[in-house]
Amino acid sequence: MTARGEASRFETLPYGVGRLTGGWALLVVALLALVGWGAYAYSCQFVEGKVVTGMRNIGTMGGATWGLYIAFNVYFAGVACAGITVAALIRLLNLNALRAVARMAELLTVITLILGAFSVLADLGQPLRALINLPLYARPQSPFFGTFTLAIAGFLFDSLVYLYLAGRRDAYLMARYDTPLRPLYRAWAAGYRDTPAERERHRKTTFWLAIAIIPLFITAHSTLGLVFGLQVGRPGWYSALQTPAFVVLAGVSGVGLLLVIAAILRGYLREEQRLGTGVFRWLGAFLLVLTLAYLYFVVVKVLTGFYAGHHHEQQLTQLLLWGAYAPVFWGSVLLLALPAGLLLLQAITGRWNIPALVACGVMVNLAAIGKRYLIVVPSQTHMSLLPYGPGFYAPTWVEYSIIVGLFALGALLYALFVKVFPIMDVPEEGVR
């Protein structure tokens, strides 16, 4: 069959699956170039060692041993946890208005977990050694186990199971089309025929999976908070608020990013009907509640640290409020407060504006990155209980390039998936 004939066979598939446009190809090439640049930066780090990064030992070398990579690991893990929780809640609470974004959220989770794993590997000088030693010696009682092992290995597997099972019906419907992707859809559907018995079984499975996934998300992300929150010798980290604040900020960044992705796909696929204002109103309302809750945590943390904290806590709070980290701190607060105001205004008036919601999604994600950076770095550079002077950390081009490469990898995986599998539930009508 000619290329034109092949293309015409894809014309009938829903949501642009299989239709490779010029703009999409250009995007893929640009993303591949960025991934390649990130891989080159990583190869420099692997060959020359971590001296090419801005990270140095705490205290004696006046630096931070955790920098951009760990800040982004926390960010990616947060987005991942929020993504699967939104997907689970949609199926658990039968939120039909949000069903269109369920797969987007599931895919977001899988991809960001992969990116989170890569950020941890980038942080390690000898990643292969870590891959062996972690399963060999890890201690399940340790919060580190809960994050870097349970969150990434266990959670990634669970999310893949969820994505796979939730996609079987659509794979079955897609396999009705005669396209070169049919073998893939048949394999994915694995004998599914959409009978009432199968639907009922799927409903039951999804319900129990959702029940299992939500506590797993809270446990996994709480232990990530505990990695910091249990370090008694590190002012700024040792706080009972660390864990709930981690979970809530995870929700903020995940829902914000989902809003942005849903808006991009709405425009790209011209699906104004399925991805209508109702979807964005729900996501906007979720984002509003979570952002306000997180702002509340910020205020409480600053007040307690400043007013009644141990003097190191007070120093750290001053450092954040008007010291070296003040631009990032106030920038993040502004990028949370502004969207909170915008969302509140839309909620009060009942007029939800999609471009404004997208702007809120972008702003809260920038704020989340800033807050993750502030959680990780200042307590290492400035807050040692030992008599060391203040330290300094500035990421190098290698670290920035690897992070850009990771974002590009995430976008690339998303763009490829959208062309292979429907990103939303396929309506039965219209399918042959």
Add this chain to the structure above:
Amino acid sequence: MRTGLMLLLVLGGFALQGVSYFFLAAPWGFPPSGVEHSNPRVPFAAAFFILGVGLVFLGAVVYELLPERGEG
């Protein structure tokens, strides 16, 4: 058959998590930073725990994929 296998995976997965956490991994005790409370009693205890988590979720795949008797 299908339900039985699913239950076996789910219960087996939880059992493996419990056994690896309480009997194969490093024992609880003070000081937690001591060598005897840090090294696993059995190598790869943590990997067994993760395997247990995986088995529980694999139960869902088995439940959905295996046909019930008579369904063909």
